[in-house]
Amino acid sequence: MRLLEGRLINVSNRLPVEIKFRAGHPRLNPSAGGLASALDSIWRHHHGLWIGWAGAVDSETAATLLQKAARGRSYGLKAVPLTQQEVSKFYSGFANEIIWPLFHDMPSRCDFDPEYWEFYQRVNRKFAQAAMETTTSKDLIWAHDYHLMLMGRYLREAGCTARVGFFLHIPFPAPDIFEKLPWRKTILRSLLQYHLLGFQTERDRYNFLTCLERIVPEASWAREDSHNIVVLDG
Numbered sequence: 001m002r003l004l005e006g007r008l009i010n011v012s013n014r015l016p017v018e019i020k021f022r023a024g025h026p027r028l029n030p031s032a033g034g035l036a037s038a039l040d041s042i043w044r045h046h047h048g049l050w051i052g053w054a055g056a057v058d059s060e061t062a063a064t065l066l067q068k069a070a071r072g073r074s075y076g077l078k079a080v081p082l083t084q085q086e087v088s089k090f091y092s093g094f095a096n097e098i099i100w101p102l103f104h105d106m107p108s109r110c111d112f113d114p115e116y117w118e119f120y121q122r123v124n125r126k127f128a129q130a131a132m133e134t135t136t137s138k139d140l141i142w143a144h145d146y147h148l149m150l151m152g153r154y155l156r157e158a159g160c161t162a163r164v165g166f167f168l169h170i171p172f173p174a175p176d177i178f179e180k181l182p183w184r185k186t187i188l189r190s191l192l193q194y195h196l197l198g199f200q201t202e203r204d205r206y207n208f209l210t211c212l213e214r215i216v217p218e219a220s221w222a223r224e225d226s227h228n229i230v231v232l233d234g
Contacts, residue, residue, distance in 0.1 A: 006138030006162070008048035008075075011131055013091065013147040015052040015077055017066070047074050048139075051130050053087070054079035080130045082123060089119030091147070098181070099146045103173050107180045117183055121150060128154035137161040143194070145169045150186075152193035166191065167198035172207045175214050188216050 054066060054077075066077040082090070093116035101109040128151045131141055141164045143151050152164055178184055188211060191197060199205045212219045 006136055006140065009131060009135055009139050009141045009162075010048065010050045010075075010144070011127060011141060011148060011151065012050075012052045012144040013095075015050060015054050015066070015079065017077070018055045049076045049078055049134060051078045051080060051127065051134075053082050078130060078134060080127055082126070086119055086123050086126075089116050090123040094120035095147050099149075100170070102177060102181060103146065103170050105171075105173060105177055107177060110180070112182055114182075124148060124150035125154045127151050128158060128160075131155065132158050132160060135160065135162050139163075140165070142167070150190045153190035156193045163195050164193075165196040165198065166194040168204065169200065171201075172199055172204040172211075174207050175211045178207070178211050179215070184211070185215050188212060188219075192216075192219060 066079055093111075093113060097109075097111045097113075098116060101107070127143075127148055131151075132155065135141060139162045141155070141160075141162050143164065143166045145168060148166070152166060155162075155164055172178075181187070191208075192212075197208070199208060
């Protein structure tokens with residue numbers, strides 16, 4: 001009996017390949033992202049689709065080159081087009097100047113620029129739209145890391161009927177650190193829109209549940225075997 005009737009849809013900030021220009025011509029290169037490189041070795045054994053950013057190139061060029069890159073893989077590749085401003089504000093800004101230092105217990109290094117938050121929402125919505133364009137109810141969507149914590153919310157709002165999971169590949173901070181984030185409640189409630197959440201360690205899971213207790217009191221949970229079942233009211 002197959003546990004998954006449809007495809008496995010992998011969504012991460014970067015694809016395992018990146019399009020860069022050399023001598024004025026677009027060329028495919030292995031992605032510099034550590035997560036994309038690590039997942040690529042696993043994903044080669046699964047049929048499905050990988051969605052992510054492929055570099056600063058137009059959609060038509062990206063589609064042509066990614067189709068070529070997918071020939072040596074068992075999965076397809078789909079690019080999410082981002083402008084240079086979106087990359088700067090979403091990736092370099094919100095992800096790397098707010099979430100990365102905060103989640104590593106370095107709040108003094110954070111730049112809580114409200115504009116970063118606006119672009120973080122915008123880009124997460126773009127990723128959700130890209131997934132909706134190619135996903136059926138039988139597929140399983142697996143979103144990765146702190147870049148895409150809002151994507152589950154936008155998938156639900158768009159009427160997604162597929163199962164959706166999320167894995168955080170960095171630590172989840174304790175409440176006294178997480179509470180410094182101005183958009184903490186929105187992020188927590190958005191994470192609860194995923195059917196399944198995965199964390200690296202038991203401590204990370206404990207920190208997440210403790211943050212829920214303090215910041216989202218309308219959420220309740222119960223222990224079932226080795227899992228926590230969370231229900232969000234309202």
